Amino acid sequence: MNRIERIAVNWVLFIIVSLAVLAVPLYMIFRAETVLSKGNLYLFKVEPRDPYDPFRGRYLDIRVQQNYVENCKKDFSPGEVCYAVIAKDAKGFAYFSELSTQPPAAGDYIRVKFRWKNKNKSLIELPFGRYFVNEKIAPEADKLLAGFFTDPKDCCVLKVKVKDGQALVSGLNLNGIPIEEVVKRKMTRDSR
Structure with missing residues (x-):
């Protein structure tokens, strides 16, 4: 050559x-x-987060309330990849109805990792736990979210799109309003 x-x-x-x-x-x-x-839209209720968990980077630390499957019939090893089938309750909120070693033939599911079994609950590690926000509003959004759960009527919802086992966060709402809008309103009020 x-x-x-x-x-x-x-x-x-x-x-x-x-x-x-x-x-x-x-x-x-x-x-x-x-x-x-x-992808199909699912709404996951978010639980109060640890107020001492510091804001890291430009995202909010999010914890989904229902990060488990009740009365799971199968046994999994910690760290094992499995598939969590998603269902909706009477109010339209998402929850996980079962765990499987294979993707289900029908319906939406998310690829997750099994963590451990606690009595009748099988805890899972979800592929989402962060909500990224604009760096200009991030500190204010973190403060707002940390103090949000004082009223039991308050509802914080994570909007997640799901398709073929893949899940992507598409929004975070506080009482039905996107957190970005709530923060901007608060910042506008505070600047007056």
């Missing part, structure tokens, strides 16, 4: 590797956009 052929082969290999490097993030973006645009 002469010098020109080697250069041509190197260029072809470089182009193939470059395309492969670009294909991975493009596929991840495409998959996320597909979940957001075509």
Whole structure:
């Protein structure tokens, strides 16, 4: 192989590797956009978080109330990947109805990790626990969320889109209003 052929082969290999490097993030973006645009929306109630857990980065620490499956018939090992089937209660809030080793044939589910079994509850690790916000409103949003659960009538809901086992957070509402809007209103009131 002469010098020109080697250069041509190197260029072809470089182009193939470059395309492969670009294909991975493009596929991840495409998959996320597909979940957001075509996924089914589920509303998960959020529980009060530990007020001493510091705000880390530019996201809010979120804990879903129902991060377990009741009366699970199967046994799993801690850390084992499993599939949590999603159902809705009478008020329209999401909960996990069962755990399986395989994706179900029908219905929505999320790929999760089994944590441990506690009496009749099988606890799971959800693929979402952070809600990212604009860095300008992040400190105020964290304070607002930390003090939000003083009234039992208050309802904090995490909006999650689900498709083919993939779950993406699409919003966080406080009493039906997006947290970004609540924070902006509060900041506007405080600046007057």
